[in-house]
Amino acid sequence: MGNSHQVTIKDIARELNISPSTVSRALKDHPDISKDTKKAVSDLAKKYNYQPNAIALSLRSRKTNTIGVVVPQIVHFFFSNVISGIEDIAYDKGYNVMVCQTNELQEREEKSVQALLASRVDGLLVSLSKETKTYDHLRKVTDGGTPMVFFDRKSDDFDVSSVVIDDYQGGYQATEHLAKQGYKKIAHLAGPLNLTLSKSRYAGYQQALKDYGLDYRRDYVIECANGTIEEGYEKTKPLLDLRDKPDAVFAANDPAAIGALKAIKDSGLKVPQDIGVIGFSDWQLASLVEPALSSISQPGYEMGAEAARLMFKALEAEKGEEVEKENIVLKTNVISRESTHKK
Amino acid sequence: MGNSHQVTIKDIARELNISPSTVSRALKDHPDISKDTKKAVSDLAKKYNYQPNAIALSLRSRKTNTIGVVVPQIVHFFFSNVISGIEDIAYDKGYNVMVCQTNELQEREEKSVQALLASRVDGLLVSLSKETKTYDHLRKVTDGGTPMVFFDRKSDDFDVSSVVIDDYQGGYQATEHLAKQGYKKIAHLAGPLNLTLSKSRYAGYQQALKDYGLDYRRDYVIECANGTIEEGYEKTKPLLDLRDKPDAVFAANDPAAIGALKAIKDSGLKVPQDIGVIGFSDWQLASLVEPALSSISQPGYEMGAEAARLMFKALEAEKGEEVEKENIVLKTNVISRESTHKK
DNA sequence: CTGAAAGCGCTTACAG
DNA sequence: CTGAAAGCGCTTACAG
Numbered sequence: 001m002g003n004s005h006q007v008t009i010k011d012i013a014r015e016l017n018i019s020p021s022t023v024s025r026a027l028k029d030h031p032d033i034s035k036d037t038k039k040a041v042s043d044l045a046k047k048y049n050y051q052p053n054a055i056a057l058s059l060r061s062r063k064t065n066t067i068g069v070v071v072p073q074i075v076h077f078f079f080s081n082v083i084s085g086i087e088d089i090a091y092d093k094g095y096n097v098m099v100c101q102t103n104e105l106q107e108r109e110e111k112s113v114q115a116l117l118a119s120r121v122d123g124l125l126v127s128l129s130k131e132t133k134t135y136d137h138l139r140k141v142t143d144g145g146t147p148m149v150f151f152d153r154k155s156d157d158f159d160v161s162s163v164v165i166d167d168y169q170g171g172y173q174a175t176e177h178l179a180k181q182g183y184k185k186i187a188h189l190a191g192p193l194n195l196t197l198s199k200s201r202y203a204g205y206q207q208a209l210k211d212y213g214l215d216y217r218r219d220y221v222i223e224c225a226n227g228t229i230e231e232g233y234e235k236t237k238p239l240l241d242l243r244d245k246p247d248a249v250f251a252a253n254d255p256a257a258i259g260a261l262k263a264i265k266d267s268g269l270k271v272p273q274d275i276g277v278i279g280f281s282d283w284q285l286a287s288l289v290e291p292a293l294s295s296i297s298q299p300g301y302e303m304g305a306e307a308a309r310l311m312f313k314a315l316e317a318e319k320g321e322e323v324e325k326e327n328i329v330l331k332t333n334v335i336s337r338e339s340t341h342k343k
Numbered sequence: 344m345g346n347s348h349q350v351t352i353k354d355i356a357r358e359l360n361i362s363p364s365t366v367s368r369a370l371k372d373h374p375d376i377s378k379d380t381k382k383a384v385s386d387l388a389k390k391y392n393y394q395p396n397a398i399a400l401s402l403r404s405r406k407t408n409t410i411g412v413v414v415p416q417i418v419h420f421f422f423s424n425v426i427s428g429i430e431d432i433a434y435d436k437g438y439n440v441m442v443c444q445t446n447e448l449q450e451r452e453e454k455s456v457q458a459l460l461a462s463r464v465d466g467l468l469v470s471l472s473k474e475t476k477t478y479d480h481l482r483k484v485t486d487g488g489t490p491m492v493f494f495d496r497k498s499d500d501f502d503v504s505s506v507v508i509d510d511y512q513g514g515y516q517a518t519e520h521l522a523k524q525g526y527k528k529i530a531h532l533a534g535p536l537n538l539t540l541s542k543s544r545y546a547g548y549q550q551a552l553k554d555y556g557l558d559y560r561r562d563y564v565i566e567c568a569n570g571t572i573e574e575g576y577e578k579t580k581p582l583l584d585l586r587d588k589p590d591a592v593f594a595a596n597d598p599a600a601i602g603a604l605k606a607i608k609d610s611g612l613k614v615p616q617d618i619g620v621i622g623f624s625d626w627q628l629a630s631l632v633e634p635a636l637s638s639i640s641q642p643g644y645e646m647g648a649e650a651a652r653l654m655f656k657a658l659e660a661e662k663g664e665e666v667e668k669e670n671i672v673l674k675t676n677v678i679s680r681e682s683t684h685k686k
Numbered sequence: 687c688t689g690a691a692a693g694c695g696c697t698t699a700c701a702g
Numbered sequence: 703c704t705g706a707a708a709g710c711g712c713t714t715a716c717a718g
Binding site for chain 1: 348349392394395396397398399401402407409416417418419420423424426427430431434437439440441442443444446451454455457458459460461462463483486487488601631632633644
């Protein structure tokens with residue numbers, strides 16, 4: 001028909017000469033309504049493809065059946081997995097998902113949270129931008145009574161549920177894996193050390209060295225602020241120039257590890273025979289380089305699904321019932337490939 | 344406060360002993376309202392962090408300031424770029440974005456479209472699932488008067504705007520690039536040939552062969568239905584067993600190209616000296632393999648931004664004004680890397 | 687300068 | 703079995 005007006009209950013009522021209340025009841029198969037009326041209503045509803053207006057329902061029920069997601073980047077293997085996990089669970093629950101990316105900017109994070117709040121999302125799933133230093137915008141969320149769950153990048157200033165990766169364990173596992181393969185002098189390309197996540201990986205690295213009786217040397221640790229392939233390449237070169245050079249590199253992210261791989265190969269040394277390399281899985285890239293890169297897996301999809309589940313637990317709780325906060329820490333796994341197969 | 348009730352205009356009115364109408368006017372700086380009232384209202388609004396309820400506004404204005412996106416997969420380099428492009432433009436326009444993934448299932452596509460329609464999104468951006476054969480669910484969108492724009496995977500049954508990649512040109516460019524590098528016997532790992540997109544790339548390949556005076560041989564063309572690395576590997580092997588084997592391969596997607604690369608290397612032949620390889624960029628992976636893979640770039644971000652712009656053009660049109668449909672075809676580019684540098 | 691009324695599309699307690 | 707009324711949170715034409 002190309003009619004730009006969606007059919008309402010009133011339209012049906014008018015055509016049938018009955019009241020909107022009756023139409024509403026008939027539509028939801030209310031026991032009071034007569035068979036005949038129900039039939040007439042549902043026939044007409046079908047004929048005009050009547051769709052209940054969710055906006056009107058939301059206004060009445062103060063529930064939008066929508067959750068908001070605030071994420072640093074959409075174009076990112078890990079985060080797109082998280083979003084996908086959230087969306088799948090939300091779909092099963094009959095919820096819609098509004099997605100906002102902050103592009104790592106605090107200002108955009110603030111505006112997005114504000115927009116989502118204005119849209120009265122039932123709950124908010126948030127991963128902080130790298131830039132975010134103050135939390136007033138998130139205070140408004142919790143103060144207003146909207147359930148919030150952090151994923152991956154959280155602030156400890158809030159008493160809300162969260163899902164994060166066990167970065168300490170990941171750093172430990174990576175280093176342990178290298179040690180078990182027989183590498184003795186393990187260097188670390190750390191992530192930006194202002195992030196808790198980088199510090200945890202670094203700490204796990206140190207603990208594993210200790211547990212396996214290996215030396216911790218400050219000059220074997222180099223910070224990679226951007227986590228790019230180029231940076232990994234450049235920062236690895238000085239390590240190779242050391243008189244006593246490392247025989248393995250644990251990079252806190254995969255692009256840096258790939259850069260390290262290149263730098264080692266360019267210097268004429270062999271991976272994994274001379275130097276082993278292991279990364280930390282931000283992308284799905286690791287398997288493609290040569291040699292294929294060992295890495296620590298981060299369960300992105302699971303993180304999203306878990307965060308969504310925590311959210312729905314809060315949303316489905318009885319009104320007034322206190323839901324206990326959970327802080328879930330997901331385990332990482334070692335993905336062992338060629339780049340660490342020393343023998 | 345932890346008060347789970349968001350402050351409304353009525354609350355402010357009550358506290359100030361004035362009417363909701365006056366509060367509403369004061370809030371939007373209506374000229375009729377006195378300075379004093381305005382000040383009192385805005386002070387209280389600030390104190391209670393009043394947020395206008397977008398749901399109530401939507402019900403009145405029949406505009407939600409939200410657009411819906413239906414995409415086959417979120418975890419996908421190309422599509423996540425598209426979503427990102429859409430989100431950035433929507434953010435600039437003050438719109439929210441609801442994202443649904445179909446996981447390539449028609450049923451889920453139908454339900455998602457339906458849910459988005461029920462939520463009264465102002466417009467819908469759709470990329471069809473591979474499975475979608477019938478279009479009743481999309482007819483409901485256009486019949487109901489909701490603007491729709493297709494991106495990447497479209498149906499020609501609708502008179503709506505669309506943004507797609509010039510696959511014909513991409514196929515042509517890939518083949519032309521190989522020809523110009525001096526390759527003469529160019530094979531093609533085609534995509535699933537039920538998709539228009541695959542057929543177009545194939546047609547571009549054929550035309551380029553003709554234009555460059557090269558033979559078209561049916562046995563040089565192999566269909567890769569899944570587009571995985573494994574499939575590319577397996578389907579390339581028979582090509583290498585031919586008595587008169589090709590000296591170049593154009594794969595309709597990057598994973599298949601990467602599989603081809605491996606198969607060629609495993610057979611003892613050299614890339615690019617013996618056989619050149621070029622892919623079609625679905626992922627960002629191409630630069631990491633060895634040798635680095637030449638590829639045809641698909642501007643995903645631009646596609647999303649363009650599709651969003653078309654949508655907003657329709658949404659911003661005067662009521663009743665006819666917006667002319669545009670079918671935008673984005674150009675691809677050759678990304679020339681090692682895998683095709685014959686000399 | 688301010689307020690009462692109506693309405694966006696729905697539901698439901700109340701009345702008959 | 704059905705309907706009128708009230709209300710979700712807002713805006714705005716109308717009245718004063």
